[in-house]
Amino acid sequence: MSKIIDQFTLKTKIFANQGSLKELEKLKGRKAFIVSDKVMAEFGYLSQVIDHLTKAQIGTESFTGIQPDPDTKVVAEGLKAFQKADPDILIAIGGGSAIDAAKGILYAASQFIDCSKERPYFVAIPSTSGTGSEVTDFSVITAGGDKICLVDEFIAPDLAILDATCIKNVPNKVVVDTGIDVLVHATEAYVSSKATDFTDAMAEKTIQLLFEHLPILNQDIQNSYSRDRVHNASCMAGIAFTNAGLGITHSLSHAIGGKFHLAHGRCNALLLEVVIEYNAELNGSANTLAAEKYAKLAKMLNLPARTIREGVVSYVDAIKGLKRELGIEGGFGELIAEQDYQDSLVYMSQAAKNDRCTPSNPREPSVDELREIYEKVY
Structure with a gap:
């Protein structure tokens, strides 16, 4: 070979x-x-x-x-x-x-x-x-x-x-939306099919900085030290994903954000943990390279990760906790009327399948699987 x-x-x-x-x-x-x-x-x-x-x-x-x-x-x-x-x-x-x-x-x-x-x-x-x-x-x-x-x-x-x-004059909601977007960039680049040691290093440091400094910045945008750390983390995540590519969190986000004119970072935030569960095959064996890497992130953050499955669950729970701390909604149901959402599922799922970010996702999704993710995050 x-x-x-x-x-x-x-x-x-x-x-x-x-x-x-x-x-x-x-x-x-x-x-x-x-x-x-x-x-x-x-x-x-x-x-x-x-x-x-x-x-x-x-x-x-x-x-x-x-x-x-x-x-x-x-x-x-x-x-x-x-x-x-x-x-x-x-x-x-x-x-x-x-x-x-x-x-x-x-x-x-x-x-x-x-x-x-x-x-x-x-x-x-x-x-x-x-x-x-x-x-x-x-x-x-x-x-x-x-x-x-x-x-x-x-x-x-x-x-x-x-x-x-x-x-330093950015509204708090923008700080939250953009900060979570950075976390998604780093997480998707980390498990991308095109990830390398170089992009992994950037992604890992980004995630460490965000979990430590984004909550501080959310409480006090005038904290110059945390402002620098989050700003630098955003750039490092950009370096990671411009080399490694992204995944279906972004594909799904592009489709729903374009359809309903929602902030890109907020869309990513509502999709991320369900995409992680899908990529890790958490409802199955959880025996994938993506699952191993999510579990590695959990260990890096000093979260429980005695097994790969436990590590994935810990990383997902940490993201959920961060989102609660930042005041992010629990699902798209708080932002979009149910009938409008249901009427758009076929279009959005197909658009996500065709998105430029889908090919580098660690697991190749079908249109039906993308629709199932949309249904879960409503």
């Missing part, structure tokens, strides 16, 4: 912790096109970015038309502004929506603008600790009501600036 060759890529240079925003003053370029939203402008972070660029003698043009779950219309509008600005630097500051939109604009520019032009240097500055988009080659764009997952090395940022002062 030939040896399987593992691959691990980290294209993005990273500057982390408070004060790292000043690294913008070291950039070299003529003009920066900044993709952001009105919130970043209101809190003054956009002006801070412009000030640093001005000190570097770099001109700026801003596009602040970003909305949550950016769609093809927003990307098209951004592309027009990008083309008019003719920048040699692209900067995204904001949550996952702003960074995903900037990636969509960059990708569209490569398809529709003179290909002889050099790709702009791409800088991502996350204002939430959740998506890890600042280091990934993933972008989620809404098209016709569906969430489309774009994956291309071309759109991975060249530089990520993790200055956690950018998240």
Whole structure:
């Protein structure tokens, strides 16, 4: 049997912790096109970015038309502004929506603008600790009501600036949604069919940091130490899953989030433990590689794990406890009317089956099995 060759890529240079925003003053370029939203402008972070660029003698043009779950219309509008600005630097500051939109604009520019032009240097500055988009080659764009997952090395940022002062004004609900999203990223990357020693290391550290610091941050967003730890954990999870891929928690989340316009992190939170039970075959032998790895996470967190089954159950219980502490709902029944949910099951299950995240799930699901998961989490 030939040896399987593992691959691990980290294209993005990273500057982390408070004060790292000043690294913008070291950039070299003529003009920066900044993709952001009105919130970043209101809190003054956009002006801070412009000030640093001005000190570097770099001109700026801003596009602040970003909305949550950016769609093809927003990307098209951004592309027009990008083309008019003719920048040699692209900067995204904001949550996952702003960074995903900037990636969509960059990708569209490569398809529709003179290909002889050099790709702009791409800088991502996350204002939430959740998506890890600042280091990934993933972008989620809404098209016709569906969430489309774009994956291309071309759109991975060249530089990520993790200055956690950018998240100190984030609403508590967003802290919770994005924090749980990080946990899902790390957990799915850890059991992915494409996981390696390198991605496992990132995922394990991410999970340790989250269980320790997310509850603290939930109680006090001004705790700068925990803010840095969670912000860094988000980035590490991004590095893990951009290399290892994700799984059906995300596939199911993309489908239901697109259908009912729910926060992505909240959808992931409501799906995670049922997906773990499915992947581990907890109702059967629990004798899978995924089950072994979930149990390893339980041991790492000093939870009971004398057997693989006990370890899986302990990890699931720890997630349930964390969710209770963070005030997350018990199921989609608290968010969606039952008839609307039932009427959408066939569509959502098929969409999840076709999602780009499904192939790297450790267990290949059928459409019926995906529907059963949706029924369990209602």
